[in-house]
Amino acid sequence: MSEQPKSHPERAAVLAVDIGGTHLRTGMVDPALGLHAFNQVSSQAVLNVANPAERLADHLERFLSGAHGWRPAAVAVGFPATVDRKRRVVMSTSNIAAMQNMPVADVLEKRLGIPAFIDRDVNMLLRHDLRAHGLTSARVVIGCYVGTGLGNAISINGTIHAGRHGVAGELGHVAMIGLHERCGCGSYGCLETVASGRHLADLVRTRFPGTPVQDVFLRHGDEIEIKQYVRTLAVPVALEVNILDPDAVVLGGGVVQAPGFPRALLEEAVVALARKPLPASDIDFRYTTSGQEAGLVGAGIHAWAALGGPVPTHIEELQHAGSARK
Numbered sequence: 242m243s244e245q246p247k248s249h250p251e252r253a254a255v256l257a258v259d260i261g262g263t264h265l266r267t268g269m270v271d272p273a274l275g276l277h278a279f280n281q282v283s284s285q286a287v288l289n290v291a292n293p294a295e296r297l298a299d300h301l302e303r304f305l306s307g308a309h310g311w312r313p314a315a316v317a318v319g320f321p322a323t324v325d326r327k328r329r330v331v332m333s334t335s336n337i338a339a340m341q342n343m344p345v346a347d348v349l350e351k352r353l354g355i356p357a358f359i360d361r362d363v364n365m366l367l368r369h370d371l372r373a374h375g376l377t378s379a380r381v382v383i384g385c386y387v388g389t390g391l392g393n394a395i396s397i398n399g400t401i402h403a404g405r406h407g408v409a410g411e412l413g414h415v416a417m418i419g420l421h422e423r424c425g426c427g428s429y430g431c432l433e434t435v436a437s438g439r440h441l442a443d444l445v446r447t448r449f450p451g452t453p454v455q456d457v458f459l460r461h462g463d464e465i466e467i468k469q470y471v472r473t474l475a476v477p478v479a480l481e482v483n484i485l486d487p488d489a490v491v492l493g494g495g496v497v498q499a500p501g502f503p504r505a506l507l508e509e510a511v512v513a514l515a516r517k518p519l520p521a522s523d524i525d526f527r528y529t530t531s532g533q534e535a536g537l538v539g540a541g542i543h544a545w546a547a548l549g550g551p552v553p554t555h556i557e558e559l560q561h562a563g564s565a566r567k
């Protein structure tokens with residue numbers, strides 16, 4: 242992961258961090274949004290411990306000591322959690338038990354000596370996807386990301402909508418009539434209890450034991466249970482489409498990006514549930530095309546914008562996908 246450019250011994254870059262339920266990814270994002278020094282470890286090992294903010298700072302100090310040639314201008318972290326309005330405190334997450342009411346931004350600024358910016362992980366993802374799809378000047382864009390949970394982000398005129406308390410876009414925690422299961426957020430009957438990667442993993446374990454979750458669409462995509470699961474994913478998407486009538490709907494996350502995922506079936510189901518004749522007959526579906534680097538680049542975008550720099554409005558996908566493999 243080390244890189245030692247000869248002509249620019251100390252180039253400025255954002256220390257970008259993407260924390261998911263499974264992986265903690267780190268990289269350096271330059272002002273042109275190129276990603277360098279990509280690194281990935283288990284997030285539970287680093288964070289599901291006492292004092293997770295301090296352990297994260299330890300991890301980032303170690304990472305920086307190996308990221309030769311890059312000078313961190315700021316640190317930006319996306320969390321699978323709600324974050325307070327001022328973007329200083331990680332409030333609540335349903336996936337990493339130890340991360341509750343954590344003043345991460347203050348801890349990172351003190352430990353690393355650089356400005357720290359934090360946000361929900363899906364907001365970082367949508368910042369990336371707006372640029373990957375040329376949507377920064379669109380009026381309303383929604384992102385629905387089916388990973389371990391069901392993530393949602395809303396962009397209005399190119400700005401992520403945060404809401405009064407900073408917690409807008411908790412689509413996965415809308416309660417549905419007929420659902421009663423306890424959710425990781427503490428409530429009951431949330432959409433995320435059925436429209437999430439966690440639910441798919443449970444389904445595969447009970448109905449298709451022995452099949453790796455990531456292969457389920459390839460091996461069992463024609464089975465009624467899997468088709469029904471995909472139609473269930475359409476419920477939250479159509480719900481938000483009906484409310485916001487967005488210019489585009491970005492779909493992504495580990496489930497949607499799994500091999501053989503039936504995009505056409507999902508789109509048909511969203512159209513079937515959306516209000517007729519419009520918006521149902523004219524929904525612009527887009528897909529996250531990049532993988533593990535999107536959240537890091539999104540974090541870089543967030544920090545460079547906060548630092549006042551001009552941020553590119555388009556991303557050449559292959560450019561940063563290529564640099565991620567270095």
Ligand SMILES: [Zn+2]
Binds near residue numbers: 413424425426428433
């Ligand atoms: Zn919930």
